Amino acid sequence: PGRGSDFSRLTGEEIESINVLKDASAAIYGARSANGVILVTTKRGKIGEAPKVTFTYDLGLQQPTRVVKMADAVLYTNAYNDLLDITGGAPMYTQAVLDHYRDQDDPILYPNTNWFDEIIKPISAQHKYGVSINGGSERVAYFVQFNGQFQDGMYKNSATKYNQYNLRSNIDINVTKSLKLSFDVSARQQHKDYSAFPSSDIFYITIKMKPTGGAYFPNGYLRGGTNPVVLVQDLTGYNKTTRNTLNTTMTAKWDLGFLTKGLSVEGKVAYDVITSFNKTFQKNWTYWKYDEITELYEEKQVAYFPTPTLKETQTNATTTTVNANINYDRDFSGHHVTALAGFEQSSYRQNSFNAAINKFDSDILDEFFAGSADKSYYAIGGSAKETARRSFFGRLGYDYKSKYMIQGVIRFDGSENFPKENRWGVFPGVSAGWRISGEPWIKDNAPWLSNLKVRASYGEQGNDAISAFQYLTTYKYSSSTRYDMLIDGSDVSAIIPGNLPNANVTWEVAKTWNVGIDGSIQNGLFAWEVEYFKTRRSNILCKRNASIPYYSGLVGNLPSENIGIVSNQGVEVQMHHSNRVGDFIYNISGNFMYAKNRIEYMDETPWGEGYERMNQTGRPMGAGLYYRAIGINKTQEDLEKYPQMSGATLGDLIYADLDGDGQAEPGGKAAGSEKKYPRVRLGRK
Secondary structure (H helix, E strand, O other), X not given: OOOHHHHHHOOHHHEEEEEEEOOHHHHHHHHHOOOOEEEEEEOOOOOOOOOEEEEEEEEEEEOOOOXXXXXXXXXXXXXXXXXXXXXOOOOOXXXXXXXXXXXXXXXXXXXXXXXXXXXXXXXXXXXXXXXXXXXXXXXXXXXXXXXXXXXXXXXXXXOOEEEEEEEEEEEEEEOOOOEEEEEEEEEEEEEEEEOOOOHHHHHHHHHHOOOOOOOEOOOOOEOOOOOHHHHOOHHHEEEEEEEEEEEEEEEEEEEOOOOOOOEEEEEEEEEEEXXXXXXXXXXXXXXXXXXXXXXXXXXEEOOOOOOOEEEEEEEXXXXXXXXXXXXXXXXXXXXXXXXXEEEEEEEEEEEEEEEEEOOEOOOOOOOHHHEOOOHHHEEEEEEEEEEEEEEEEEEEEEEEOOOEEEEEEEEEEEEOOOOHHHOEEEEEEEEEEEEHHHOHHHHXXXXXXEEEEEEEEEEEEEEOOOOOOOOOOOEEEEOOOOOOEEEOOEEEOEEEEOOOOOOOOOOEEEEEEEEEEEEEEOOOOEEEEEEEEEEEXXXXXXXXXXXXXHHHOOOOOOOOEEEEEEEEEEEEEEEEEEXXXXXXXXXXXXXXXXXXXXXXXXXXXXXXXXXXXXXOOOOOOOOOEEEOEXXXXXXXXXXXXXXXXXXOOOOOEEEOOOOOOOOOOOOOEEEOOOOOOOOXXXXXX
């Protein structure tokens, strides 16, 4: 079953192998395979193998890749005075003040603070440990592992930390020579602790802080204001989440070789449970204020929050998946035939409940019973959702002596996200390959060429990951004051119209072509994989903008329709080198990928003749409209020479006049040729 979100939480010690499917071979995995499939196989025991106990420990050290370099107090104060001088203002900082910041002879009144140095540690540690036992008897094989992980936050005096505990048990039982049962259980508990402020707020506030402020007084007392050093600590409260995950799978495989050689059936039932509990408590904190006259410190309390608040959220989710298939795998004197036919059904249900009290008289107790008795400060909410899929699939393959290979797949996928007439989608795929190195003329003339194969594939995948019930007229509850109704002296929620329906909503479809060549020399001394791919996604849900006039009043309220088209193409290269020198074995690998996408159609309002550069169609996804900077206003001559934005002054950017109207706005924008995701990606190991 699809457990993609769990992949990053697995440890290397429990993984047997990882396979990445990017071409038509991924089509057999259905609605969630449009972006490729990652198959992860966990370790298992072996029949008749003696018990083996393994203990592992890893220590990792981490640090920020890059931290913004900020101006110190000396540079900042001088630059600020220069800015005022340019604009005709009086200097903010006198020479005496500038001298204090430079000489640092009075750190109480004239501190010089690098705020990122104050909140970020130069290095943080993470620990991983685990113990496993695997083996097997005559009929039973087992692999059992327990492991844990602790990761410290990157902040100083940090409230941020992460703990994780995993337990895995994979049991295989040979009931008879032809019947095998497997029971797999994976349990995980995660603890995520943060301060009451998210990292986005912490970094935003930190980057806005002036270096002329201080984090601490020389005696170690905390200074006031929205001080970043306190935002990373639990002095402001906390945000804690405990997440429990249980994955269970029971598999039965029956070899039907007594009927015909190579025939078998297999069935799986998977049941997953995920629970998550979040508790967020926010409170004000104390700081110290220095009195210049008395030279004494006075303890104060920040009034950042009007009052302490507490919110708790509980979310429970279950997934049930049933899978059954019949397999055929047989070789006829070098003619190898494989076939598979199967059925799969999955259902998902989630329930969520949250409650909050937004007033506490004291921050000593962080429980609901200690909150205000005034129910006007209470807030409750909840939600539920469910989804289901049903699929039938088949695969037929043939190869001759592993030299000439062809395989076809087909899926019939049904999703409740579409109306009955569009509920089912048909998604075929085909692939072929030729292992040239298997030819006698290669074996005889180039024995050093261990493997050389060319391959090609075409496949279609559907996507149903959309908002549910788009094909129905919906209504929703609203507690907005616009809809409040007074009934018997009480406010009540109203039922209001939801989104307009699209009765024709259907599957998004990705059609992918791949061509590749794989090879290796001297049994892996050097190996490569080179692949060209192209994908065309159609029926993408988006709203009409151009074909519906704005004066109709419908723009912005129309349902999404399957009208968008996006193409994507690129090349990927992977290279590997492995060798053994005595008892020393080493492996080196690297990969390169170049990929670009293009919006083919999105019902975009055309900008008109001469403004085609502002159209999104034909550009990469996510390439917005931008002004093109060509320099900086360094002199008064620059301000007079170039078209300027309203209010531009010395030090501001100079923007290109793209439409030649003598103004930098509003027609001076152009759709970007790049997007926020890079076209080129590199990796090495």
